[in-house]
Amino acid sequence: MGAHESMEHAEHAEHASGSNKRIALLIAVIALFLAFSETLGKGAQTDSISKNVEASNLWAFFQAKSIRRTTVQAVAEHAKLSLGLSGDDAQKAALAKQIDDWNKAAARYRSEPETGEGSEQLATRAKKAEEARDLSMARYHHYEVASAAFQIGIVLASATIITGMIALAWVAGALALTGLAFTAIGLFAPHAVHLM
Numbered sequence: 001m002g003a004h005e006s007m008e009h010a011e012h013a014e015h016a017s018g019s020n021k022r023i024a025l026l027i028a029v030i031a032l033f034l035a036f037s038e039t040l041g042k043g044a045q046t047d048s049i050s051k052n053v054e055a056s057n058l059w060a061f062f063q064a065k066s067i068r069r070t071t072v073q074a075v076a077e078h079a080k081l082s083l084g085l086s087g088d089d090a091q092k093a094a095l096a097k098q099i100d101d102w103n104k105a106a107a108r109y110r111s112e113p114e115t116g117e118g119s120e121q122l123a124t125r126a127k128k129a130e131e132a133r134d135l136s137m138a139r140y141h142h143y144e145v146a147s148a149a150f151q152i153g154i155v156l157a158s159a160t161i162i163t164g165m166i167a168l169a170w171v172a173g174a175l176a177l178t179g180l181a182f183t184a185i186g187l188f189a190p191h192a193v194h195l196m
Helices: 003-083 089-110 119-163 166-188
Strands: none
Touching: 003 089, 003 119, 003 166, 089 119, 119 166
């Protein structure tokens, strides 16, 4: 091997080494973005599950209040029918007072703004929890797409080092940009793009 060939070989090795360093840096940056999207995705998934449990609990409480209200109303209506049958004025007054108490309880079961535990307030709270759950799920889906784009980008960038095909690095970069776009959509406008 002549001196000229040695110089060309050294220049080629130096060029390949520099190129590999750039590809390694690309892989590191994409891996960083992947870590962010995975972390955001897990947070959104956990929040979605939490809000789903909250909504389910609120709807169960709503149903319990509705059942209580219906039961109390039925008893009050039945007692009204019995009111005319009792002969004693003291019994009639006591029964009328009890009917009034049952009607107040039924009204409280329907709406109790002080505690937020009337069926109307519970339904409103449950719907808000469902909206928060849906928002978190939309975010989660976008982060998952971003993570997939980042993972494929890492694989393609790694393949660039092995094959020497620079086009794979460009595709990896494009996938990284796609992943960043989906991460941004998940953060700022999760309902802008409907995936699922």
